[in-house]
Amino acid sequence: MHGERVVITGMGAISPFGQGVHCMLDGVRNNRCALTPLPKYCLEGVACQVAGIVPPLQQKCIPRELRRCMSPMSVFACLAAWEALEQSGLGRTPERRMGVAAGSTLGSPAMLHNFFEAFLAERSVESIRSTTFFKIMGHTVAANIALACACTGRTLAPAAACASGLVAISLGYETIASGREQLMLCGGADEFHLLVAATFDRLGAASHECVPELASRPFDTERSGVVCGEGAGILLLESLTSARERGANILGEVCGAAMVTSARNIANPDTAAIVDCMRTALDDADIRPGEVAYINAHATATEAGDIAEGQAIATLFGAHTPVSSIKGHMGHTMAASGALESILCVEMLRQSVYFPTRALRNPDTRCGGLRHLTAIEHAKQGPILKNSFALGGCNCVVLFDTYKP
């Protein structure tokens, strides 16, 4: 896309590894697994045994008047956004116009559950807290970030399920590149709820493995499905002009993006659409496939998804470009995943390493004979391609590179 160059000047993460980008980075770099057995109260009615749950956080650092409208997903997003803004040097509430693009799979399912539990028992809304709706509404994450960070620009709240986080980055990139905003807080957040895990289970796509370290194994013949998780990833995207003017530390550049819809089936991954999406993103960035140095796959460890994506990657890149998925480290953090994994992509560029697919021992050859990373590898120069896909036919690809003046 021609227009303003778009750079990244701040990043924040709440992940199953804990609070902060450093915490997630340390876990992934050391090839640890952040998955844990599900609490017993979550197990009723589903076969899932393991999840990527965020450890307890110090929520009270968020003032009550903000926190009262936040379910866990917004708490995660708020803390991640503040981390990104502090890293950027702008502080938690910059005194300048800033927009937000942040999505979640749903509004808080737990709060929706609570609402109907109370309403159906009493046939009255008299006991419903005034703030309940603000936790349920579709743009709860974006609205809460806007409030916590004093955003006065546009509020965008893409709802593209598992691709929401990367779609938000893509929207932020387009918004800045077109000159509509100078600063955009972008990403996604989700909180674990049985509704999502049970849905994957009903679709036959959820892992039933009870050993956390073996529960999420993208691309492996022994994989058993997706492991649901939670978290938030937020990146501060900024026009290069703005970043230069204020002397910001530039962490990386967004050099291209694309969104492509598969109109064939609401649930099935679509190799042709994925190929189209990656090709469109490469065209947007004016990059040829051979120039891509590494691919961070969506790969959630479902059979259909891994095969469709693997074959799409093989179609465009052959066995030339190294590929890995982070889902083995912390499961599928849903709307947060595209953003958390984008943060890791930027860190891989900064640290000149590529992280492997954890617990990948026997690559499934039906995934297209890719060049899988099974151990940490020194990076070569070149852009990183990041994939995210979602139920509903949503496909999104974003390209990141080291900022070069």
Place this chain on the structure above:
Amino acid sequence: MDNDTIVTKVNAALAEEFELEQAALVPDAKIRDDLGLDSLDIVDMVIVLEKAFDFKLQNKESLAAIRTLGDIYTFIGELRDAGTIR
């Protein structure tokens, strides 16, 4: 229920719901200006008081005159005197 019990129960309910310091809970404290509650909080304040004293407020307009914490103590005392709460 005596007046001291009303004060204790009101203060405990509001301190927990709105994370208020006990020291701020004096009769002259203005609910909006001193305790920092806004219109959303006032809705929830009614819910927590109803729960604390086990009653259902039938006439929401009766809240209109409440400005201070002391007004709440008086309001609850009037409900007790009318037999609405025990």
